[in-house]
Amino acid sequence: MPELPEVETVRRIAHKLVVGRRIERLHVSESFPCVLNSEGGIDPVSTLTGATIASAQRRGKYLLFELDSGLWMVVHLRMTGRLLVMDRHEPPVRFEHLSMELDNGMDIRFGDQRKFGRVTVVPPDAVSALSGRLGVEPLTADFTSAWLQSALQRRPGKIKSVLLDQHLIAGLGNIYVDEALFRARIHPLTPARDLDSNDVEHLVGAIVDVLEMAIRNQGTTFSTFENPYGESGSNAAFLKVYGKGRKGETCPRCGTPLARAVVGGRGTTWCPHCQPARG
DNA sequence: CAATCAACCTGGGTGC
DNA sequence: TGCACCCAGGTTGATT
Numbered sequence: 001m002p003e004l005p006e007v008e009t010v011r012r013i014a015h016k017l018v019v020g021r022r023i024e025r026l027h028v029s030e031s032f033p034c035v036l037n038s039e040g041g042i043d044p045v046s047t048l049t050g051a052t053i054a055s056a057q058r059r060g061k062y063l064l065f066e067l068d069s070g071l072w073m074v075v076h077l078r079m080t081g082r083l084l085v086m087d088r089h090e091p092p093v094r095f096e097h098l099s100m101e102l103d104n105g106m107d108i109r110f111g112d113q114r115k116f117g118r119v120t121v122v123p124p125d126a127v128s129a130l131s132g133r134l135g136v137e138p139l140t141a142d143f144t145s146a147w148l149q150s151a152l153q154r155r156p157g158k159i160k161s162v163l164l165d166q167h168l169i170a171g172l173g174n175i176y177v178d179e180a181l182f183r184a185r186i187h188p189l190t191p192a193r194d195l196d197s198n199d200v201e202h203l204v205g206a207i208v209d210v211l212e213m214a215i216r217n218q219g220t221t222f223s224t225f226e227n228p229y230g231e232s233g234s235n236a237a238f239l240k241v242y243g244k245g246r247k248g249e250t251c252p253r254c255g256t257p258l259a260r261a262v263v264g265g266r267g268t269t270w271c272p273h274c275q276p277a278r279g
Numbered sequence: 280c281a282a283t284c285a286a287c288c289t290g291g292g293t294g295c
Numbered sequence: 296t297g298c299a300c301c302c303a304g305g306t307t308g309a310t311t
Contacts, residue, residue: 003305114304173304
């Protein structure tokens with residue numbers, strides 16, 4: 001469940017540990033070779049071998065490593081991916097599929113229990129195209145209530161599903177959408193176009209707050225998320241509703257038993273008292 | 280165009 | 296104790 005705060009946590013640490021380092025050698029798992037792929041007819045192994053990592057950036061839930069050759073290494077962790085940086089002599093981590101030896105005795109290791117995550121080598125225009133497909137970054141000045149209000153007016157769908165749409169806002173996932181809707185006191189099934197300016201203002205503030213808090217706490221770890229040092233994030237302790245509905249817990253604000261249902265194909269938890277159905 | 284849903288995976292949990 | 300089954304969710308792509 002790496003979402004924006006988890007990916008940003010990985011990016012910040014990776015920035016310190018791998019920018020300026022040269023990749024000397026790669027090892028791709030024989031049992032899962034497609035973990036490493038490419039676009040634009042690039043051979044990923046020969047392209048990465050000898051390349052120096054020039055920067056570590058993030059767009060939505062994508063990690064973007066710029067190479068000195070001008071090409072990019074794009075990493076997506078999907079649900080259970082881990083990007084670790086450790087001493088070369090450490091044994092393989094659990095579910096390790098790819099390792100890159102750096103010029104300072106350290107390795108980048110990529111592991112993924114569920115094999116959804118990918119490392120892709122792409123030309124610069126593919127990064128532009130990817131960025132163009134993704135929506136607004138919620139922690140930038142572009143993310144305003146005026147913008148969101150106007151965007152939501154065109155969306156008849158449920159607010160929960162609309163907030164998960166990466167083409168509109170880049171980086172929100174199931175955890176932070178449930179948390180933001182709870183803070184903004186908005187029922188997840190509310191049609192997006194029915195939110196008034198007051199709702200949207202609260203929602204924008206709530207999204208920014210839950211993301212910034214999670215980054216401060218180095219992300220939310222439920223089972224598998226770790227930063228490149230192999231450390232868990234501490235934000236799970238600060239979540240108000242996510243993951244609590246099925247345990248029969250009560251609203252931390254009013255004590256009402258939390259409600260749970262599948263919304264837009266995602267498990268969703270909310271407080272039926274603080275987030276009443278509209279209409 | 281927008282919404283919906285299956286598919287991709289597999290460890291961990293549940294129920295019998 | 297063992298086993299079958301279900302669940303978690305980010306993204307893509309097919310379908311409605």
